[in-house]
Amino acid sequence: MLDLLTIFALFCLASCLATSLLRKFLLRKGVLDTPNERSSHTIPTPRGGGIALMAVLLTGWVGYGLSAPEVLPGFWQIILGSLALMAVSWLDDVKNLSAKTRLVIQIFAVALGFWGLNRAGLSVQLFPGYLPLWLDHLILGLAWIWLINLYNFMDGIDGISGIQTISITLGLIILAWQLPLPQGFQFLPLIIMASTTGFLIWNWEPASIFLGDVGSVPLGYILGWFFLLLISQGLWAAALILPLYYLCDATFTLIKRLLKKQKIWQAHREHCYQWAVRNGASHKQVVLVILGCNIGLLGIAVWFSQNHPWLSLTFALMLVSLTMIVLLRKQGLKASGKQKP
Structure with a gap:
């Protein structure tokens, strides 16, 4: 140690x-990196x-x-x-x-x-x-x-x-x-x-x-x-669960953009975590929410997925789905926090 x-x-x-x-x-x-309309930073x-x-x-x-x-x-x-x-x-x-x-x-x-x-x-x-x-x-x-x-x-x-x-x-x-x-x-x-x-x-x-x-x-x-x-x-279940937030948010956004016939390789601000920022949450607040999700995923992957791979993957998907919903509805203290995605 x-x-x-x-x-x-x-x-x-x-x-x-x-x-x-x-x-x-x-x-x-x-x-x-100069800010533009797709950026999440201002300087x-x-x-x-x-x-x-x-x-x-x-x-x-x-x-x-x-x-x-x-x-x-x-x-x-x-x-x-x-x-x-x-x-x-x-x-x-x-x-x-x-x-x-x-x-x-x-x-x-x-x-x-x-x-x-x-x-x-x-x-x-x-x-x-x-x-x-x-x-x-x-x-x-x-x-x-x-x-x-x-x-x-x-x-x-x-x-x-x-x-x-x-x-x-x-x-x-x-x-x-x-x-x-x-x-x-x-x-x-x-x-x-x-x-x-x-x-x-x-x-x-x-x-x-x-x-x-x-x-x-x-x-x-x-x-x-x-x-x-x-x-x-x-350990295929652990391999899927550890990066599952990134996998789900990125894939969900990709499918959404494909259905809208948008160019998927272009920069955008439509990921769930980006909607949270657009709704007024700070970068730190959003990242801490994702960290909480990742801690849960880590626990599932390490202590549960080896013996119960399919059940653990189900629980992990439920946790990530809940996190994405929280981010999509995340409200900040600013007036812009009242916007809905």
């Missing part, structure tokens, strides 16, 4: 300092803070990989895929690349991840015995790409992706304590959680810097890899 706390403190401090230095650089270079703020978070995270991962006697399946391929996603996402942050270009790199990163898993002798299947392997992998690959993008779509207010990432990685760490999971399930998520906490210090309301695509996209990619590893251990 002392070793884990020491690792957490070191990486949290490193991420906090790296974010501070990066923020000064971005301000000097004028790399700012120009540096974007691209994910560079600091991911630099600390991947440095810690490489150090762990070089010193550990054995790494998780696909570990090195995931690092390469993360670097590729960081590169294209940074270009998108500063130059606004086309959706097609981003998608091509995402497909490459996911294919690289699957190749790494298969090369390590781990064949992940969500529906073993029901679907042929190629179709199972196609479904998982599409789900992985969706997770990468929804993690980016959902990063729309101060602190939200930081809280989501910390909640998920804490769940992974507790699962590793409880079950005979490989050692990497403790240390690698711990490094993610610590690096994210250090960044969150600067991203909490009012945010001094934003994560940007360069942070949210590779984070979604890395967490997707952990979910595949959970599925390979028979």
Whole structure:
């Protein structure tokens, strides 16, 4: 426990300092997110803070990989895929690349991840015995790409992706304590959680810097890899429940926009948490509501889903649905809080 706390403190401090230095650089270079009609912030703020978070995270991962006697399946391929996603996402942050270009790199990163898993002798299947392997992998690959993008779509207010990432990685760490999971399930998520906490210090309301695509996209990619590893251990329910708020809010909003024949790749303010902000709630209030939901999901995933997967998923969906309803009806003290979505 002392070793884990020491690792957490070191990486949290490193991420906090790296974010501070990066923020000064971005301000000097004028790399700012300027508010528009779709924004949830009101003043120009540096974007691209994910560079600091991911630099600390991947440095810690490489150090762990070089010193550990054995790494998780696909570990090195995931690092390469993360670097590729960081590169294209940074270009998108500063130059606004086309959706097609981003998608091509995402497909490459996911294919690289699957190749790494298969090369390590781990064949992940969500529906073993029901679907042929190629179709199972196609479904998982599409789900992985969706997770990468929804993690980016959902990063729309101060602190939200930081809280989501910390909640998920804490769940992974507790699962590793409880079950005979490989050692990497403790240390690698711990490094993610610590690096994210250090960044969150600067991203909490009012945010001094934003994560940007360069942070949210590779984070979604890395967490997707952990979910595949959970599925390979028979923990498919936990893999669905831990990120369930993001999954439900993003998917609900996507379907709603499709039915309205809107361009789903364009920025918008129609997620449930964004409606809460538009109705007058502060970013901090909304994120704390989501944190409460995530704590409940973590408890269900860790202590209930292993023996009762379908029932636990039902309870988790009920909790997320209630949270989304609360956010859609969230009222602030301002006059704008009387608006209805």
